[in-house]
Amino acid sequence: MSGKASVLRALHQGRAADDPLVLPGPWDAASAAVFADAGFPALATPSAGISASLGYPDGQGTPAAEMFAAIARIVRAVDVPVSADVEAGYGLPAEELVERLLDTGAVGCNLEDSDPVGRRLVDPREQADRLAEVRAVAGPELVINARVDTYLRGDRTTAAAVERGRLYAAAGADCVYPILAPPTQLAELAERIALPLNAYCKPGGxxxxxxxxxxxxxxxxGGGMQQQALEAVKDLAAGLLR
Structure with missing residues (x-):
């Protein structure tokens, strides 16, 4: 296993309840360097933030080549491990997806269980098979964060998220990410899925x-940090006109 993959995986283990692994979301090399210099032990790129920086709406057609190139620039800018959000995998077969991810230098990835075209949930067993293929190809070289989109796509029950989370855990995921899960449900989800749980931190929450x-x-x-930075730029721009 590569050193950085081992470091990233270990960062998920043995954490105190009041000391979660906080992974800022850089959208370019400059923001990545800022977060790394601040002392964060790892970073997690957001597809939304990178897409916005490249001029594309999130989930609506960022070319895979541009996304992988942006991830590679971020990885090159820092010494800490980087996990990459690659949405649903851009339709790439597992072998090519893993190859292109590892070529960027990333040692982790987010893979979501929504169909980016139809914006619907993928069958959970199909997604589990997909994750198992990625795990088989990558071995321990990628820390897989399996995103569960049930709360995003309308089924807000813990049962639906747990069903998917357990299937993804059995398929070899290292972490499960029930995006937009109510914070009050996190403890139950973590206990029932029995994997490290990724939570989304949003402004005001x-x-x-x-x-x-x-x-x-x-x-x-998610893309929240890039959005906050852009708001600061808007304020700066407005101040220049006063």
Whole structure:
């Protein structure tokens, strides 16, 4: 196993409830360097933030080549492990997806269980088979964060998320990410799925530390950090016209 993959996997283990793994979401090399210099032990790229920086709406046609190139630039800019959000995998077969991910230098990935075209949930067993293929090809070289989109696509029950989470755990996922799960459900999800749980931290919601106490092992921010940075740029631009 590569050193950085081993480091990233270990960062998910043995964490205190009030000390979750906080992974900022860089959208380019410059923002990645800022987060790494601040002392964060690893980073997790957001597809939404990178897509916005490249001029594409999230989930609506960012070319795979541009996404992988952006991830590679981020990885080159820092010494810490980087996990990459590659949405649903851009329709690539597992072998090519893993090859292209590893070529960027990333040692982790997000894979979501929504169909990006129809914006519907993929059958959970089909997604589990897909994750198993990725695991078989990657071995221990990728830390797989399996995103569960039931809360995003309308079924907000813990039962639906747990069913998918357990299937993905059995398929070899290292972490499960029930995006938009209510914080009050995190503890039950973590207990029943029995894998490190990734929670989404959104502005105005619980802090990363609070999400950890509520059951999250890992906290990410989606495209929120890029959006906040853009708001600061808007304020800067407005100030120049005063």
């Amino acid at each position: 619980p802090s990363p530390r609070e999400l950890g106490v509520m059951g999250a092992t890992r906290v990410t921010f």
